[in-house]
Amino acid sequence: MSRFVDRVKIDVVAGNGGHGCSSVHREKFKPLGGPDGGNGGNGGDVRLVVDPQVHTLLDFHFRPHARGTNGRPGHGDNRSGANGDELVLPVPDGTVVLDDKGNILADMVGEGTEFIAAQGGRGGLGNAALASKARKAPGFALLGEPGEERELILELKSVADVGLVGFPSAGKSSLVSVLSAAKPKIADYPFTTLTPNLGVVTAGADVFTVADVPGLIPGASEGRGLGLEFLRHLERCAVLAHVVDCATLDPGRDPLSDINALEAELAAYRPALDADHSLGDLASRPRIVVLNKVDIPEAAELADLVEADIAERGWPVYRISAVAHQGLSELTFALAEMVSDYRAKNAKPVARRAIIRPKAVDQGEFTIEADPSIEGGFIVRGARPERWIIQTQFENDEAVGYLADRLNRLGVEAALVKRGAKPGAAVTIAGMTFDWEPTTPTGDAVPITGRGTDIRLERNDRVGAAERKVARKARREHSDADSEQALGWDSDDLDDE
Numbered sequence: 001m002s003r004f005v006d007r008v009k010i011d012v013v014a015g016n017g018g019h020g021c022s023s024v025h026r027e028k029f030k031p032l033g034g035p036d037g038g039n040g041g042n043g044g045d046v047r048l049v050v051d052p053q054v055h056t057l058l059d060f061h062f063r064p065h066a067r068g069t070n071g072r073p074g075h076g077d078n079r080s081g082a083n084g085d086e087l088v089l090p091v092p093d094g095t096v097v098l099d100d101k102g103n104i105l106a107d108m109v110g111e112g113t114e115f116i117a118a119q120g121g122r123g124g125l126g127n128a129a130l131a132s133k134a135r136k137a138p139g140f141a142l143l144g145e146p147g148e149e150r151e152l153i154l155e156l157k158s159v160a161d162v163g164l165v166g167f168p169s170a171g172k173s174s175l176v177s178v179l180s181a182a183k184p185k186i187a188d189y190p191f192t193t194l195t196p197n198l199g200v201v202t203a204g205a206d207v208f209t210v211a212d213v214p215g216l217i218p219g220a221s222e223g224r225g226l227g228l229e230f231l232r233h234l235e236r237c238a239v240l241a242h243v244v245d246c247a248t249l250d251p252g253r254d255p256l257s258d259i260n261a262l263e264a265e266l267a268a269y270r271p272a273l274d275a276d277h278s279l280g281d282l283a284s285r286p287r288i289v290v291l292n293k294v295d296i297p298e299a300a301e302l303a304d305l306v307e308a309d310i311a312e313r314g315w316p317v318y319r320i321s322a323v324a325h326q327g328l329s330e331l332t333f334a335l336a337e338m339v340s341d342y343r344a345k346n347a348k349p350v351a352r353r354a355i356i357r358p359k360a361v362d363q364g365e366f367t368i369e370a371d372p373s374i375e376g377g378f379i380v381r382g383a384r385p386e387r388w389i390i391q392t393q394f395e396n397d398e399a400v401g402y403l404a405d406r407l408n409r410l411g412v413e414a415a416l417v418k419r420g421a422k423p424g425a426a427v428t429i430a431g432m433t434f435d436w437e438p439t440t441p442t443g444d445a446v447p448i449t450g451r452g453t454d455i456r457l458e459r460n461d462r463v464g465a466a467e468r469k470v471a472r473k474a475r476r477e478h479s480d481a482d483s484e485q486a487l488g489w490d491s492d493d494l495d496d497e
Helices: 058-062 172-179 227-234 256-270 298-312 328-345 383-391 397-410 412-418 463-489 491-496
Strands: 007-013 046-050 064-069 085-090 094-099 106-108 114-118 147-155 163-167 195-205 206-212 239-245 287-294 315-319 367-370 377-381 426-429 431-435
Touching: 007 058, 007 114, 046 094, 046 106, 046 147, 058 256, 064 085, 085 315, 085 431, 106 114, 163 172, 163 328, 172 195, 172 328, 195 328, 195 377, 206 328, 227 287, 239 256, 239 328, 256 298, 287 298, 287 328, 377 383, 383 397, 397 412
Parallel strands: 007 064, 046 085, 163 206, 163 239, 239 287, 287 315, 377 426
Antiparallel strands: 007 147, 046 114, 094 106, 094 147, 195 206, 367 377, 426 431
16 A cells, blocks of 8 residues: 655765875886875765655655765775765655754755755875875875765655645545546545645646645644644645535534634644745635535535625635536636646746855864863864864874874964963864874974874884893893892902902
8 A cells, every 4th residue: 555755854874985095106117106096086975856756755764764885995006996876866846855953955846956965075185196395205195084974854745736725524535536537535534635635637738736635624733633744735836725515514614614714724824935935825825715515405505605705705616516526627727727827927946956155265264162071171173174183094193294284284273372272282173182282393394204104293102222232231230240149259259269
């Protein structure tokens, strides 16, 4: 049995970027070939694309996790790694993308509309790309960046031309079944329709779609019944049709009271995407009133009594019977004319282009704040410093020295001095804590030592060969003295002999 799913929560993870390669060209009779490490490939993006062949979010309900392909690492001989394959997820027309806090990220209307749900990580640079006048043969490369991870909410707002509004059991599903080839569930009890039904209607040369929304009751705009779950499916409808049950047996209801109650709910509901679809509030949409079940004599008499009062509001009124197929032709052509008028005034939605908003040149690169967990410590926040931390191989001293140079050129050290940082203060960037040394010179002023090393980070705990020789001599002399004392000999006695 098919299911209609119009709201899902998904987890999207883009592919990680590949690591750069640290390599030196080696060839016979060419001992100084230079660095030739290639760059890592970029991770694959996760994209949402509107597909007209998709009509529900059911696939995401069963497979809520999506992951892009990782980029391949670089290789020697200047060979860059391959980029990861992007993952394309088809979504229905009218899908709204929200973040985990409920903020609207994208309103996807129109075939081909795209949205990058997760950005793939950038590949790391190889040592060939890091070569400079100061570092002619870097002994390190940059690591690839991890892909973006996001938790998104997808909501489907049906894209229909006409929305049928009415109380439960007013005959909306029956009307859709006789106007189109749709086969919704029809029964003689309230709330038979639990999911919106779409039908395609043909009126001469005009073709339009009709949405059968589950029955509304007073308080629907506040969440009573199924109101909030399916009122959003009316947001994109150009025409709203009141389907009124003229044969109701409820003594507290009549066509005018039903219309007034539903109008109050439509006026109270505020579309979340009013500025995007440009249709205005639901209360301002064109209306048409359909008096249903007039094949029953009592219903026909009631329709005669209220038809004039409804017409005074300026709304077209049509008397039909979905069961007896009365008045359907007139209603169909009237709806087609109203839809045609709307289409003439509004252009058909097209695929929206991605909007790129570059950052200002003078925008701050980083911020520094006091660390609440470490006395005298500081936390550096910023996209570039945090990205550099992720790219650094901390087991490589030369890579750490290169990171220090980048932070120094960015102005982090000068900013720490202004904040009153003292030597040895704990500075945290992207979860990594360092002991800050304010007098570290930049790489241009530091003599380059072996590949993968940095003179500023040389460790003094390693014992040299000369120190080991002196230590052995001291241990030997100490051992000889202990032996003499054990035998009872004196150094003067040895001299006399």
